[in-house]
Amino acid sequence: MSLASYASDPASGRGRLHAEAPAPTRDDYQRDRDRIVHSTAFRRLVYKTQVFLNHEGDLFRTRLTHSLEVAQLARSIARALQLNEDLTEAIALAHDLGHTPFGHAGQDELNGCLRRIDPQGSGFEHNLQSLRVVDRLEQRYASFEGLNLSFETREGILKHCSRRNAQALELQEPGGVGRRFLDGTQPSLEAQLCNLADEIAYNAHDVDDGVRSGLIGLEQLREVPLVATHMDAARREHPGLQGRRLLFETLRRLLSAQVYDVIDATRDALRQHRIEKVSDVRMSPLLVQFTPAMRDESLVLKRFLFAQLYRHPQVESTTHRARCVVRELFEAYVTGAAELPSAAAESATPFRAVTDYVAGMTDRFAISEHRRITGRTVFEDHGRLSGG
Template sequence: MISHTNMVLAPYACDPAKSRGRRFAQPPAPTRTEYQRDRDRIVHSTAFRRLVYKTQVFLNHEGDLFRTRLTHSLEVAQLGRSVARTLGLNEDLVETIALVHDVGHTPFGHAGQDALNACMAEFGGFEHNLQSLRIVDLLEERYPEFDGLNLTFETREGILKHCSRRDAEVLERAEPGGVGHRFLVHQQPSLEAQLCNLADEIAYNAHDIDDGVRSGLITLEQLQALTLFEQFRLQALKEHPQLGQRHQGRRLLYESIRRMLSSQIYDVIAATQAALDAAQPADVQAVRALPPLVQFGPEMRAQSKALKAFLLEQLYRHPQVAHTTGQARVVVTELFAAYTCSPDELPESYQHHIQQAHQAVTDVSADGPRLTARVVADYIAGMTDRFALREHERLTGKRLLS
């Protein structure tokens, strides 16, 4: 048996030997910590594999080199592990949360989520963080003893970046003192979860610059107005003047982004260490009672906000992106209408889920539409971009986004 005691963790890091455990008790694995085991279950899950064909900003068929939800998750994991090691946090837990944090995303990115949330407005709404939790707790069907992946509390806690009070109350009723509790008592998650939240932001800002330039929707000239980017472009040119040649534009972009990422990571490490030194949390529970500790310094936070505002205006709201996302909303909306009107169009397994849900309630006439809608939402949310388009064409006869 391999010992797990050689990990050097800070006292405020999550120790797998002190995990709050799983919803269904299982004996420990002989060669892996509890968080390594969570990571492996996620990597082998169906929901994780689907991320390779789910939109980040640009639809999968628009280009082979644009980021997908899968490559984004890998980048978040890489950035998170780099910071975790320096701060003495649990790298395995950071990686695990990073890999699982987007498994609940719909096809077509935020456009798909917004459309599905609108469709589900009278049935409890739809939110991808909650859907990620629903997947790992219920929807993955891999084990004979339980539904879901039966992940540790700490991983499940890290999945919920956001949660409304209404949704937290629903979670609390189902699992008193569980993953929804902190939103009701205004506490923080573990430092590993906090780190993943910030690594997520750093990763998508950087790769959306890259994908935006690659797509031709934003230019290097536009980016020069951003202090966070321009200072590193100028540094790169000073040290490597040949990058100023026209044919070196791609290499200059990569070098500028690389330096920008490094600067943000070093800033997070310094600002977070300063916050930890000031707060002196004794353990994980002390962390939860404090304000967020994983953070940018004030100047970097301001520069990051400016970058996000730029990307919102110049990329996410670009007419070409808006046209694509508009059609994506139509696909999701019409899929939802088709399945709720004719549930027999769903796969047999999902029809069985509807039947099971109906059998569990006393008043099917009152609860039936809500239960059917939730199963339909589960099915649509699990689709890849290309499968959603094929299903939409099959059910409506219309071909969009091809």
């Protein structure tokens, strides 16, 4: 399939931090995707929390399955818009490589640990950590640190960045991936697409996992107009449909509606702003978007999930325990109560080395290491949720 004139073309990309000879059978973005899939950090995602810990059920999403769902959605939309599918897939697969164990609970606690040590410091951002993983922490090549990904993939991985961190990146790499956060320009359409596909994916699969866990009732979802619309349509077309088949049919329709909405709204935005080339994309407002009506409905769904799932007492109990594990691990390594592995300790300054080590842990390794160091089993009375 031919690329649109405003799609990212590997032949005109900005290259890598370290020059490499071209691969004989793959372009730069295909090569990036393959390096990500073979990385250690990518494999670790299978045991990192999305919402529910891995031991709470075999069928709940993990960071790995979430990343695969984001990649599928993003690639489908990219094809319809004639964007670069390989770049889109590479960004989607790598966007959570820097996430801590225990999902956002681990991220928030690790950020808090760093803030307590250095209140004026930069704290912890998982997007910045994802960039650090691919630029520095992966050790697979003799000639350079990291995976040496192309600029466009690295730019897409850095979804958010504080101004302070962007300024630090700019000092290290003038005109590099941090620059757009300082000058207000936009990333590629492929990067914009992955950001929105991430939101579409987690809204849908968190509904699925919430119902599977028993924390959200199927009929309770009728409080959300976007879900109720597609549930009613499924029942009209398939009278008597119920249970998980009704849920799956509802979510299938919901996903399709959001995907087609993004395609239509983005095409309209491209025409409205007269986008003809990549440089036009960078100087325009965000172009990959929902229609206003779908954006409003999506926000209602997000608020519902926040209130009914992410703040559910059972989830908050897990969150509290997870934060305790991360905090006590961090403190044990910083104070010397536990020793870092030599490879981790030699990789950076002490606080940075501890942060990298704890952030890279899987849920189950963090729980095991915490038990070894403290002699306590924080999750021993936390039973499995239903539906596993």
